[in-house]
Amino acid sequence: MIKLVVLASLLVSAYAAKSYSGYQVLRITPQSEDDLTVLSMVEKSISDMVDFWKHPRSVGIPVDIMVSSEYREVITRFIQTRGLKVEVMIDDVEKLSEQQKLRESPSTANFDFASYHELSEINDWMTSFAASHSILVSLENLATSYEGRTIRALKVGAPTGSTKPVIWLEGGIHSREWVSPAAMMYMTNMLVEGYGNDADITSMLDDFDFYMIINYNPDGYEYTWTNDRMWRKTRSNNIGRLCDGVDPNRNWDFQWGNAGTNPCADDYQGPNAHSEREVKEVTDFILGLNDVRVFIDFHAYSQMWLTPWGYTYRLPSDYTEQYTVARDAVNALSAVYGTDYVYGSIANTIYPASGSSVDWAYGVAGIKHSYAVELRDTGRYGFLLPANQIIPTAIETFEAVKVIVKAVTY
Incomplete structure (x- = not known):
């Protein structure tokens, strides 16, 4: 019986929707070729910790990365110690994601083009x-x-x-x-x-x-x-x-x-x-x-x-x-x-x-x-x-x- 409960728990975990609670999207804008090199190094070395929404490509072009609360502090510190400014673009990814699913008029007889749909x-x-x-x-x-x-x-x-x-x-x-x-x-x-x-x-x-x-x-x-x-x-x-x-x-x-x-x-x-x-x-x-x-x-x-x-x-x-x-x-x-x-x-x-x-x-x-x-x-x-x-x-x-x-x- 205990084994069945454990198995059921594992299955629920495996198929549960991923939560982005605590995730933020940070923006870093490289001001020099050295900055660009640092960001490219970050992308290559810790890509398993962050999700690059906008990749490093040239000086003056913003780089956007999504990072979890688990890694946010260490990654922010790593970037800031190299003289780069970090700007928070999205404070809570999960909250914004849930807001996308809200409907203005879910019972309307006409199709609601102003909402996202499954x-x-x-x-x-x-x-x-x-x-x-x-x-x-x-x-x-x-x-x-x-x-x-x-x-x-x-x-x-x-x-x-x-x-x-x-x-x-x-x-x-x-x-x-x-x-x-x-x-x-x-x-x-x-x-x-x-x-x-x-x-x-x-x-x-x-x-x-x-x-x-x-x-x-x-x-x-x-x-x-x-x-x-x-x-x-x-x-x-x-x-x-x-x-x-x-x-x-x-x-x-x-x-x-x-x-x-x-x-x-x-x-x-x-x-x-x-x-x-x-x-x-x-x-x-x-x-x-x-x-x-x-x-x-x-x-x-x-x-x-x-x-x-x-x-x-x-x-x-x-x-x-x-x-x-x-x-x-x-x-x-x-x-x-x-x-x-x-x-x-x-x-x-x-x-x-x-x-x-x-x-x-x-x-x-x-x-x-x-x-x-x-x-x-x-x-x-x-x-x-x-x-x-x-x-x-x-x-x-x-x-x-x-x-x-x-x-x-x-």
Whole structure:
């Protein structure tokens, strides 16, 4: 009997959601190359004690790290003794995480776009939304996740009786970035509600089919609600290793193999390119489409509009056009609420990242206008953006999307 009680206790512990009570997010801004060296050393030597939300990349660019109460004092002291200032960005990660789950109007008859939703609620909305707007919207199955969930898209476009070029917008590839799928849902709603009422939207849906992939990584997203709010990867089992999951944005089969090799790290690239069925099946689907003009992968956070390449500092042959369109898109976005974005190639703007979706879309699928977008904010809330910023994020981002679609209309 005692053994059964102990076993039951162990099982409860194993499946209990991870608590981030007492965790803080600290910001350190390097003022010199020496400072940058210190922070890079911290990242390499104590990565098992902290979670880098923003990695060291250049002088003057903030570094954000999440640290538990267990290690906070020693790490803060270590950093401060090297002359670096430590600023507390988030005082209690758990408290902010719980606030994200609160609903303004949980009993409303209409879907509440101003709240974050569990995976089942998102799936139910996608089904009902497609059914209630069947002239413009259809539900498409793209792939099956490691745990057997269906990765779906809402295909939005006016019926013309002929094949149209495609605009591909995807969200939620990193599961802890909740604002990405939330903003994707509202932008989808804006597309449909705008048809016949907004000249730009009407023209877009007449000329293109939009594939809106609301949640690319359903296994990981579900896990952020049930087990670990800060989970980023897939949920595949790394046989023979201590840690599960692969970073699905380091697993695409283009210049794969120069990203994270530690299975326990958030940026683990996987045992081989396309090891994740989510990535392999979605890429196969994209290659089967006709004339994909735009590919945008929405992430959070940092407020950046990024272009290829990620794997190298070298710029692609189409960079001038990509840069110009990204600049115009950011200007349109910023004109809405004054939100500041930076733009440029992935490697030169943040850090080198091989095996990414954007590099694959441009380098393999030949989609010239391929972008990775880091949505709000710049670090005040980070991955824990309050729900009241979902709709403003979607509205301003949609203005940028319209600029890019106009740029490829020919």
